[in-house]
């Protein structure tokens with residue numbers, strides 16, 4: 094993975110000093126709340142329900158074991174012994190005290206970490222495929238490009254006060270695992286007919302209260318020009334994005350208002366000036382960065398390890414875990430392991446300090462000392478030998494990190510919701526845990542098959558509910574917490590926005606509602622159909638009928 | 654006298670910023686004595702008279718496009734760009750455009766809600782004079798604010814102050 098050189102380190106060290114001074118001036122009353130807010134947000138610091146929340150950047154989800162141990166240390170020393178993996182591959186702490194935040198940032202800087210631009214109206218942490226470099230369907234490794242873009246966007250002076258936040262995601266495989274269609278800029282690495290690398294550029298996607306799927310603005314931007322092209326997009330947005338209404342300030346609203354053709358024209362007019370200028374990437378720079386992402390020293394192994402086969406046959410619980418949480422690796426004899434953070438006893442995405450230390454130990458022992466965070470709020474060890482999976486599983490199981498449900502109903506995405514977040518309409522974690530408790534039978538979960546259930550505690554959609562096959566959204570009705578259900582959303586290559594099925598439900602009803610939806614699916618599905626396929630084929634009617642009953646369904650039709 | 658940060662120092666500066674209220678039409682020219690920045694509307698209405706006049710600059714608000722001044726730049730010793738709120742980042746692009754697209758060499762002054770914590774970014778985008786928010790800083794704080802121009806020593810990306818990105822400026826080890 095990328096290691097800092099003295100330039101990178103200096104920038105992070107100078108940031109620690111800068112933010113320390115800003116915090117000092119704030120605490121001394123020299124900065125008002127309004128003046129300090131954007132400064133702290135651009136350092137990942139929110140003021141939440143109980144305490145500040147600190148979001149640490151994990152560029153494109155990649156962590157060294159030294160970094161994981163540092164996160165464990167911070168959880169133990171400054172927080173309450175745990176941390177939270179977010180849907181943008183970052184880590185969050187829920188309980189740090191404001192006055193120790195500069196100290197935490199100082200600690201992070203010692204392991205090449207920071208909280209720069211993890212919030213605020215600026216270019217945020219760039220996210221990517223958690224299986225980058227190891228997936229069989231990858232055409233181009235996105236990590237060097239993410240790093241190049243990370244450096245370009247870090248403290249970009251022109252784009253620190255955009256109309257609104259700005260999120261970029263990069264994917265380089267045939268399957269989109271980075272939700273690129275729901276980002277302000279989504280980049281898909283590809284090759285042109287001559288084999289040259291470049292990017293298909295999508296713009297104006299996003300979730301929040303107005304979910305919009307990004308549209309293609311360029312079919313192919315050659316790699317040399319990706320920075321100048323992104324700068325052109327951002328300049329047009331910075332100048333003409335709406336600033337009068339927070340809810341209409343994202344780039345998606347500008348793109349919709351102008352139409353993608355006109356937006357593209359403006360971007361390309363702007364690009365004509367920056368193109369071929371000094372920000373044009375050089376072969377040397379890309380090679381320098383790419384040299385950090387070399388193939389690890391894989392051994393030559395048989396495609397299938399005999400002991401691994403035998404262990405699965407002998408130990409059904411191991412086989413069940415291997416079936417879900419172990420994925421094919423491009424190198425024979427190796428596997429990608431998903432360490433689940435969906436233990437039903439914990440909030441989805443939470444991990445304790447002790448678990449973090451263990452994960453670091455396992456990564457050192459089995460996976461070349463690297464860990465990845467996924468936007469689905471799990472961790473990944475990307476390079477494990479098949480022959481070591483059993484040993485890893487035994488340890489992970491003992492540590493509560495081997496819930497064998499990756500990709501199944503209870504591997505849900507869930508925002509912190511009303512338990513932590515000041516913006517929430519409703520709690521989301523208890524709903525997640527109640528659904529996990531209801532669906533605790535592994536055979537049944539397997540029978541239901543691959544399905545994505547996403548929960549957000551309010552319209553801001555931090556829990557990606559719009560793109561859940563089943564989406565749950567917390568809503569406020571006269572001060573009470575209610576939940577709206579949508580079906581048919583999807584991330585990935587066939588991104589779609591879910592449709593609300595009808596009136597919302599009380600918290601206590603939710604496990605029953607999900608059960609009914611699953612029953613309808615099981616009754617309706619044709620051979621080989623996943624949940625989302627069935628919903629797409631049948632539409633919502635059978636599900637509405639199941640959930641609201643015949644009379645309610647009829648009445649709704651008449652009113653519609 | 655109002656203070657200005659310029660060339661890395663705090664200096665006295667007498668220039669006034671002419672602001673029209675709703676009752677004042679730009680056509681009625683009523684300039685204060687001494688150096689002054691006039692609103693774009695006044696400049697447009699009196700360009701012939703004001704052009705080349707010593708001590709007269711124009712200020713643009715954040716929604717006003719620099720393109721409209723492009724033809725007049727030779728006549729203007731200084732342009733001020735207003736930050737109605739420091740979170741309104743349009744003037745960063747405006748300054749960068751003035752310098753890079755139009756090759757403007759005169760002073761670009763930041764006015765309005767200008768705070769020390771944004772000076773570094775402003776300077777990178779081509780501002781070279783900073784009139785910090787009125788009443789916000791005492792003399793000592795103003796002197797201290799100058800240090801913020803040096804918050805970072807070697808930024809990554811190209812900007813007006815460093816037209817080459819780090820990867821072209823420095824030999825970085827792999």
Ligand code: HEM
Pocket residue numbers: 139141146178179180181185257258260275276298299300301302343507508509513514515516552553554555556557
């Ligand atoms: C607890 C404090 C948090 C606050 C105050 C907060 C605030 C917000 C707001 C206001 C939006 C809507 C932005 C918009 O539509 O323009 C949003 C979107 C989002 N947030 Fe959060 N959030 C918080 C925590 C989180 C967490 C913990 C995660 C990850 C688990 C997260 C990930 C996201 C994502 C992925 C989006 C959707 C972005 C999009 O519209 O494309 N946020 N958040």
Ligand code: SF4
Pocket residue numbers: 508509510511514515516517518549550551552553554555556
């Ligand atoms: S979706 Fe709403 S409730 Fe959940 S974390 Fe985001 S802002 Fe908070």
